[in-house]
Amino acid sequence: MYTLAEENYIKTIFHLQQTINGAVSTNAIADSMDTKASSATDMVQKLADKKVLSYVKYKGAQLTEKGKKIATKIVRKHRLWEVFLVDKLGFHWDEVHEIAEQLEHIHSTELIKRLDSFLGNPTFDPHGDPIPDELGNFIKTEKKLLSQLNKSQFGVCVGVKESSPEYLQYLDKKNISIGTKINVLGKEFFDGSMVIEVGRDQFFVSKKIADNLYVQTA
Amino acid sequence: MYTLAEENYIKTIFHLQQTINGAVSTNAIADSMDTKASSATDMVQKLADKKVLSYVKYKGAQLTEKGKKIATKIVRKHRLWEVFLVDKLGFHWDEVHEIAEQLEHIHSTELIKRLDSFLGNPTFDPHGDPIPDELGNFIKTEKKLLSQLNKSQFGVCVGVKESSPEYLQYLDKKNISIGTKINVLGKEFFDGSMVIEVGRDQFFVSKKIADNLYVQTA
DNA sequence: TATAATTTTTAGTCTAAGCTAAAAATTAGT
DNA sequence: ACTAATTTTTAGCTTAGACTAAAAATTATA
Missing domain, CATH: 1.10.10.10 (Winged helix-like DNA-binding domain superfamily/Winged helix DNA-binding domain)
Structure with missing residues (x-):
């Protein structure tokens, strides 16, 4: 232990x-x-x-392999608890990190096994990060950063790179969450900023914003 | 903190x-x-x-009053988590103590508020112990020890005094859990042992067994 | 009620995990 | 390639919490 x-x-x-x-x-x-x-x-x-x-x-x-195994177990617990907090207790995705940070250290294999099936064996956490399985395998996904898209391309939000409350709250304000479709209307090559469309809204995003949002383009 | x-x-x-x-x-x-x-x-x-x-x-x-308030909060958390483990994750009442012992130290008022309502604001934990409310008030119940009953009296199991896995497993073996009706068929005054009836079964229990089971007689 | 037995506290160590300041190694700049 | 700047490590201290052994207080007993 x-x-x-x-x-x-x-x-x-x-x-x-x-x-x-x-x-x-x-x-x-x-x-x-x-x-x-x-x-x-x-x-x-x-x-x-x-x-x-x-x-x-x-x-x-x-x-080492041993160390990775330990780390993966902690990550698995953290993300499963986040799903619990959001799906079952109705927390918002920007409120769960701190609590999951504590819950990830609870020791009980049986607990995690049961929690996992109680939650329906989820494969992604509320921020779009993959939940490793009991053996420590992560699902590989094809995701890009929003900043990697060009004008006229679009992507679906699948996760965030940064998950600070400030960033998540910004995304909420702009109605961006997992599953949201984002159209790139324009891109400024000088500073990497973009004009994007989310639903019926069109607005400007800085490179810093676009650098922390993962999208799926397929 | x-x-x-x-x-x-x-x-x-x-x-x-x-x-x-x-x-x-x-x-x-x-x-x-x-x-x-x-x-x-x-x-x-x-x-x-x-x-x-x-x-x-x-x-x-x-x-002090301050100390009691802290303690009550911990007890509340412990017992709410026990309800979660049994009601939601399907653990057995003799398996939850250790895990709840860890969970009771998670710090988040909001978490407990939400957990409480997710569980339907339970007032008793799986062992029949009262769950204090947010203000720290315990429900007062009229409960006796099984050992305090006499021949021909009966009671309904409402909780246990000891909650060691060994004791709880014994109770399971005898099909005694919260809500089980117990008839006292006989009582030996020399050693306090009893013959009781549970469902269709009749068997002998030592004073030690009877001293750790709470029953309601009204 | 004096002495013995027991309980409780104090004093001094130990380990985990952190910190500061100094020393050593590495990397960068000329 | 040789200093200068930076990074990393070492040495030594600090705090929380636990332990052992000795001292002090309390309780029991003759």
Whole structure:
């Protein structure tokens, strides 16, 4: 069994590995966890002893298969609980992260098994992120960022890259959620900003907005 | 906000106060938490500083109103989660304690509010224990121990005093659960043992068994 | 009521996990 | 290629919580 702190480090390293390829630096870990690099170094060394990750001084850390398995289990729990919070308790998608952050650390295999089937074995969470199965396999989806579309193309929103309450609330204000169709009416190559159409509304979005929305184009 | 350890101490002291009247000793706390008396003393002193309880050296601890409020909130969460686990996920009443022990420490007022209404605002948990409302009020019930009944009397099972898996599994084996009618066919005054009737079955129960089952007689 | 037995507290360690400041290694700039 | 700047690690401290062993207080017993 792993402590709360250990689980949080494992999860963070897992997520960083998705973005950055190769080993993740202790600084990156510390930044993303709002802690100090020295603390990250300590923990990474401890987790290396436990064979959860491999660590080369000054080079960074990389989860082992064992570590990935642990991380995947946590991610699965987090996302299943998010589905529960939204589908069953009626929370809004921008309110569930904090709570799921706590619930993901509840230890009970049977609980997750039952929760999963209670929820109808969902494959995506309320933000469009895939829920790994019991074996840790993620569904691979063909998704692009909205910012990768060009003028006259369209896509259906399938998820968000950033899921901060601020961003999610912005999307709500614009009536964008999973399943929403988005037409690209114009694109400014200078700054990457776009004019898009959502339902009957047409409005301007900055590159930063478009960079954090996943769409399916097929 | 209180740490996990603090919450567990507060909860334990709350439960001990229900049984023992007056202040609870650090030894009683330590015993019931599987820790050492010196640890209990340390924590009790810290909680006294925080005005969660009053503590007189060598005399024991007593929760303040503030402390009772915290404890009640934890008990409410524990029991609501137990209802969720049994009613929604199909767990058996002897399997839920451990998991609820973890879930009771999730912090979110909104979550509990929503969970409560999702469950239909239950007033009793799967073991027959009352669920305090948001203000911390418990429903008062007229319940006796099975061992307090005499020959030819009957009662309806409304709860258990002990809720160890072993005891609950025994009750299951005998088809006794909340709502089960129990007739006392005979009672041995020497050792307090009884012969009871449950459905079409008649069998012997020791005083220890009868001492841990609550029944309603009205 | 003095002494023995028990309970409770204190004092001093230990571990997990964090931090600061200094040292060491790596990367960048000239 | 050699400093300078940056990143990363190490060393040493801090706090929460638990433990052991010793001291102090309380309760029981003769």
